[in-house]
Amino acid sequence: MDEFERHGIGVVSGRDACARALRSPALTSDPGGGSPSALLRDGDGHTRVRAVLREIIAGLEPVPASVRASIEDVVAGLGTSFDLVHDFARPVAGVVTSAVLGVDLDDGFLDRLEATTANLDVLGGGDRAGQAAAFRLAVQLSRTPAGPGGLTALREAHAAGRLDEDELMINAVVLAHAAYENSLNFLACAGLELATSGPRTVRELVTAICPARYVVRFGPDGPVAISLADGLPFGLGRHACPGSGVAVAEGEIAVTALAKVLDGGCRVGEVRWKTHPIFHGLASAHVVVSEKQG
Ligand code: HEM
Structure with missing residues (x-):
C-alpha cells in the first residue's frame, strides 16, 4: 500500500486523465481553511496572487x-x-532562489526551505516540522532587508493594496520554496543521469525525472493525487508552474557546465534517495571525476 492509499487519497494517472483532472473546475487546490498561499487556493484570490x-x-x-x-x-x-546534491544542485538552486527573492540566502535558510513541505499536510493532517520551518522562514523574510527583486516586489504589491498582510508573509516563502525544492531535486537527478547515461536535453531530463511526482487536489469525494510522471513535469492548468522557463534555463546553464566537468568520465559512489511521496530527489550521490589522459 502506498502513502496515498494509507491516507485514503485516490490517485489519478495516465496523461489524458491527469490533464483533464488538472483542468477540471470540480477539483480545487484549496483544502479549506482559507490559506493565503497561491498553491493552496483557487478563484480570484489565486489569480491575483499568481499575477x-x-x-x-x-x-x-x-x-x-x-x-x-x-x-x-x-x-x-x-x-x-x-x-551532486550538496556541492552542485543545492548551491545552484540557492543562487537562483536568492536571485528570485533579491536576498542573500545562507545555509540555515536553505536547510529550513528543505524542511518546508508546501502542500503536504494533506497526508496525515499536519506536518508540524514543515509548518514550523515555513513559519520561521516567513518571519525571517519579513525582517530581511531586500534589494531589487521578488521580496521588494511583494512588499510593493502589499503597499499598493494588491496583497494583504498574510499573502505577503506566506507567498514570500511559497516563492522561495517553489523556486528551490523542485530545482534542487531536478538538478541533482540530472547530474546523476549525466554521470551514468550521458548527455540529454534539459526538456527530456525534466520529463523523465519529474521531480514533483504528484499534485494534490480536493473534490467532492475527498482529496486526489494527480500524477505528473506521464509527461507533465510542470503541471497544467491554473497552477501550472510559472517558473518553468527559469527552471529550464537554469538547468541548461548548470547541466552544460557539469557536462564539461564530466566529459572525461567519472565514477559514481554511493547513491541515496529521498523518500518523500511527492518530491522525488536524491539525498546524496558522490562523484569522482576520472583523471584526464595525456
Ligand atoms: C525543475 C524545476 C521545477 C519543477 C519541476 C516545477 C514544478 C512545478 C509544478 C508541478 C507546479 C504546480 C503545482 C500545483 O499544480 O499544485 C509548480 C508551481 C509553481 N512553481 Fe514550479 N517547478 C520548478 C521550478 C520553479 C522555479 C525555478 C520557480 C520560480 C522561479 C517556480 C515557481 C513556481 C510557483 C510560484 C508555483 C505556484 C503556482 C501556482 O500555484 O499558481 N518553479 N511548479
Missing part, C-alpha cells in the same frame, strides 16, 4: 548574466570529487 508572482519571475527571463556567472562559478569550483 504578482508571475511578474517577479519574469525578472529572471532571460536569466541575468550575473546569475549565469554565479551558476558557472559553482560548477567551476567542484574539483574532482564532489556530491
Whole structure:
C-alpha cells in the first residue's frame, strides 16, 4: 500500500486523465481553511496572487548574466570529487532562489526551505516540522532587508493594496520554496543521469525525472493525487508552474557546465534517495571525476 492509499487519497494517472483532472473546475487546490498561499487556493484570490508572482519571475527571463556567472562559478569550483546534491544542485538552486527573492540566502535558510513541505499536510493532517520551518522562514523574510527583486516586489504589491498582510508573509516563502525544492531535486537527478547515461536535453531530463511526482487536489469525494510522471513535469492548468522557463534555463546553464566537468568520465559512489511521496530527489550521490589522459 502506498502513502496515498494509507491516507485514503485516490490517485489519478495516465496523461489524458491527469490533464483533464488538472483542468477540471470540480477539483480545487484549496483544502479549506482559507490559506493565503497561491498553491493552496483557487478563484480570484489565486489569480491575483499568481499575477504578482508571475511578474517577479519574469525578472529572471532571460536569466541575468550575473546569475549565469554565479551558476558557472559553482560548477567551476567542484574539483574532482564532489556530491551532486550538496556541492552542485543545492548551491545552484540557492543562487537562483536568492536571485528570485533579491536576498542573500545562507545555509540555515536553505536547510529550513528543505524542511518546508508546501502542500503536504494533506497526508496525515499536519506536518508540524514543515509548518514550523515555513513559519520561521516567513518571519525571517519579513525582517530581511531586500534589494531589487521578488521580496521588494511583494512588499510593493502589499503597499499598493494588491496583497494583504498574510499573502505577503506566506507567498514570500511559497516563492522561495517553489523556486528551490523542485530545482534542487531536478538538478541533482540530472547530474546523476549525466554521470551514468550521458548527455540529454534539459526538456527530456525534466520529463523523465519529474521531480514533483504528484499534485494534490480536493473534490467532492475527498482529496486526489494527480500524477505528473506521464509527461507533465510542470503541471497544467491554473497552477501550472510559472517558473518553468527559469527552471529550464537554469538547468541548461548548470547541466552544460557539469557536462564539461564530466566529459572525461567519472565514477559514481554511493547513491541515496529521498523518500518523500511527492518530491522525488536524491539525498546524496558522490562523484569522482576520472583523471584526464595525456
Ligand atoms: C525543475 C524545476 C521545477 C519543477 C519541476 C516545477 C514544478 C512545478 C509544478 C508541478 C507546479 C504546480 C503545482 C500545483 O499544480 O499544485 C509548480 C508551481 C509553481 N512553481 Fe514550479 N517547478 C520548478 C521550478 C520553479 C522555479 C525555478 C520557480 C520560480 C522561479 C517556480 C515557481 C513556481 C510557483 C510560484 C508555483 C505556484 C503556482 C501556482 O500555484 O499558481 N518553479 N511548479
